[in-house]
Amino acid sequence: MAVYFDNSATTQVDPDVLEAMLPYFTEKYGNASSLHSFGSEAFAAIVKARKHVADLLNASPREVIFTSGGTESDNLAIQGAAFHNKGEKNRIITSVIEHPAVLNTCHFLEKCGFDVVYLPVDEEGFVSEEDLKEAVNSNTSLVTIMAASNEIGTIQPIESLAEIAKDAGALFHTDAVQAVGKMPMDLKNSHVDMISISGHKIHGPKGTGALLIKEGVKIRPLMYGGGHEWGMRPSTENVPGIVGLGKACEICMSKMTEDIQQMTDMRDFIIDTTLDSIDGVYLNGPRENRLCNNANFRFDYIDGESLILYLDMEGIAASTGSACSTGSTEPSHVLRSLGLTPIQCRGSLRLSLSRFNVMSEAEYFASVIPSVVEKVRAMSPLGDKKNAIRS
Amino acid sequence: MQYGPEVMNNIANPRNSGVMEDADGVGQVGNPECDDVTTVYIKVKDDIISDISFQTLGCGAAIASGSMITQMAKGMNINDAMNIEREDVAGRLGGLPEKKLHCSNMAADALKAAIEDYKKKSA
Numbered sequence: 001m002a003v004y005f006d007n008s009a010t011t012q013v014d015p016d017v018l019e020a021m022l023p024y025f026t027e028k029y030g031n032a033s034s035l036h037s038f039g040s041e042a043f044a045a046i047v048k049a050r051k052h053v054a055d056l057l058n059a060s061p062r063e064v065i066f067t068s069g070g071t072e073s074d075n076l077a078i079q080g081a082a083f084h085n086k087g088e089k090n091r092i093i094t095s096v097i098e099h100p101a102v103l104n105t106c107h108f109l110e111k112c113g114f115d116v117v118y119l120p121v122d123e124e125g126f127v128s129e130e131d132l133k134e135a136v137n138s139n140t141s142l143v144t145i146m147a148a149s150n151e152i153g154t155i156q157p158i159e160s161l162a163e164i165a166k167d168a169g170a171l172f173h174t175d176a177v178q179a180v181g182k183m184p185m186d187l188k189n190s191h192v193d194m195i196s197i198s199g200h201k202i203h204g205p206k207g208t209g210a211l212l213i214k215e216g217v218k219i220r221p222l223m224y225g226g227g228h229e230w231g232m233r234p235s236t237e238n239v240p241g242i243v244g245l246g247k248a249c250e251i252c253m254s255k256m257t258e259d260i261q262q263m264t265d266m267r268d269f270i271i272d273t274t275l276d277s278i279d280g281v282y283l284n285g286p287r288e289n290r291l292c293n294n295a296n297f298r299f300d301y302i303d304g305e306s307l308i309l310y311l312d313m314e315g316i317a318a319s320t321g322s323a324c325s326t327g328s329t330e331p332s333h334v335l336r337s338l339g340l341t342p343i344q345c346r347g348s349l350r351l352s353l354s355r356f357n358v359m360s361e362a363e364y365f366a367s368v369i370p371s372v373v374e375k376v377r378a379m380s381p382l383g384d385k386k387n388a389i390r391s
Numbered sequence: 392m393q394y395g396p397e398v399m400n401n402i403a404n405p406r407n408s409g410v411m412e413d414a415d416g417v418g419q420v421g422n423p424e425c426d427d428v429t430t431v432y433i434k435v436k437d438d439i440i441s442d443i444s445f446q447t448l449g450c451g452a453a454i455a456s457g458s459m460i461t462q463m464a465k466g467m468n469i470n471d472a473m474n475i476e477r478e479d480v481a482g483r484l485g486g487l488p489e490k491k492l493h494c495s496n497m498a499a500d501a502l503k504a505a506i507e508d509y510k511k512k513s514a
Contacts, residue, residue, distance in 0.1 A: 301448065302448065303427070303447075303448055303449050303450055303453075305450035305451055306402075306449070306450060306451055306453075306454055309402055309451045310402075313403060346448070378408070378409060379405065379408045379409070379446055379447060379454065380446060380447070380448045381410075381419060381428050381429070381430040381446035381447065381448060382428065382448050
């Protein structure tokens with residue numbers, strides 16, 4: 001059995017998405033800026049895709065800027081807002097559990113002389129409204145807080161956080177790469193000013209994404225060139241990629257309600273059975289306000305990487321928050337920010353679902369995980385050695 | 392990142408893993424608070440390592456290294472086994488990713504510590 005439970009890393013391209021893209025490589029290869037029929041064909045495809053992306057986020061097509069993915073969208077939003085307001089407003093506020101695309105952009109801005117504030121999170125990964133109220137001031141150009149955590153699934157109260165930013169005269173950006181398609185997002189009826197999304201997390205192609213920028217919001221572009229994307233992101237459009245992202249958004253929109261229900265059922269089954277069947281296992285992240293496709297555990301006395309390797313031998317693809325490198329294990333900054341010790345972060349396991357997963361896969365996981373954990377624990381010099389078996 | 396076939400073979404079927412209750416020498420390296428930990432247990436008869444096992448709280452490379460060093464040292468004279476170098480373990484595994492070399496270092500160091508423990512106890 002091959003079970004793919006690593007959909008927060010990337011997803012399979014939906015066959016309908018691939019089919020929609022293919023003609024734009026070979027037959028309909030025009031440059032959308034050209035006036036001839038090849039060009040208009042490509043132009044029309046981009047218009048259609050832009051509408052699908054806008055619809056999924058209840059935005060207007062003019063508010064969609066196509067990019068190369070989540071990382072570029074985050075960089076464009078954050079650097080764009082910071083440099084547009086430089087000199088007048090120099091504070092940027094973010095949180096400690098953001099994706100590296102946000103955190104490392106903020107570290108870069110610190111080196112450029114900006115004042116960056118990293119808000120803490122509680123033991124379930126939530127940013128507090130009070131902390132944001134204390135941190136924002138009239139010198140703040142941007143608040144950037146992720147919609148939902150890629151690691152532990154925590155859904156932030158972005159609406160109330162965005163309102164606090166608005167009251168202080170700051171822009172609000174959210175990295176919604178993991179949230180899109182797994183919860184409703186609405187740019188129009190929201191105080192959020194910018195939303196980053198990525199194609200390959202929602203069964204679209206890698207190398208595609210978008211930044212939604214609310215009408216009237218001014219930021220500086222990262223690159224200069226032709227006037228593509230209203231000058232916000234010059235470069236000849238990646239027409240097949242944009243078509244694929246549009247199709248992926250169209251499918252997400254039409255299936256979202258049933259997708260969310262299906263993934264929630266599988267997630268809850270996985271969480272309940274794992275916590276019930278194994279000793280020394282804990283859920284990372286909250287039980288409520290959690291992404292419908294995310295389960296993240298930590299197991300006492302084992303190493304996440306070995307758990308991943310032995311699960312892979314059973315046909316299950318998952319991921320861990322602990323990365324062992326350069327002489328020591330570097331636990332995930334997200335798990336550390338919850339107040340966990342490095343040793344507690346060691347045995348973490350993330351399972352992330354998609355609409356292509358089925359309940360029988362969750363049942364297979366539940367049948368395999370106790371023996372895999374037992375096997376890895378038997379090899380561990382820590383914990384209850386009496387369980388150890390000589391091989 | 393990818394492990395080579397010999398590394399994967401030793402992860403899939405770790406040799407000589409598990410605790411040894413009646414060991415003559417035990418060596419543990421690593422910091423249980425924040426790092427990998429590898430323990431090597433030996434039984435010694437007439438200066439020969441007659442039985443050996445390992446445990447590790449570590450990644451795939453740590454498991455493979457523990458499995459490999461027990462195979463290398465079993466049946467060896469303890470003085471010869473002291474000469475097994477860190478690089479030898481990674482070499483016998485067909486190489487390890489650079490970031491994982493410390494895992495094979497731990498296995499070699501744990502074996503040396505186990506032999507020293509035996510020598511101290513039997514002195």
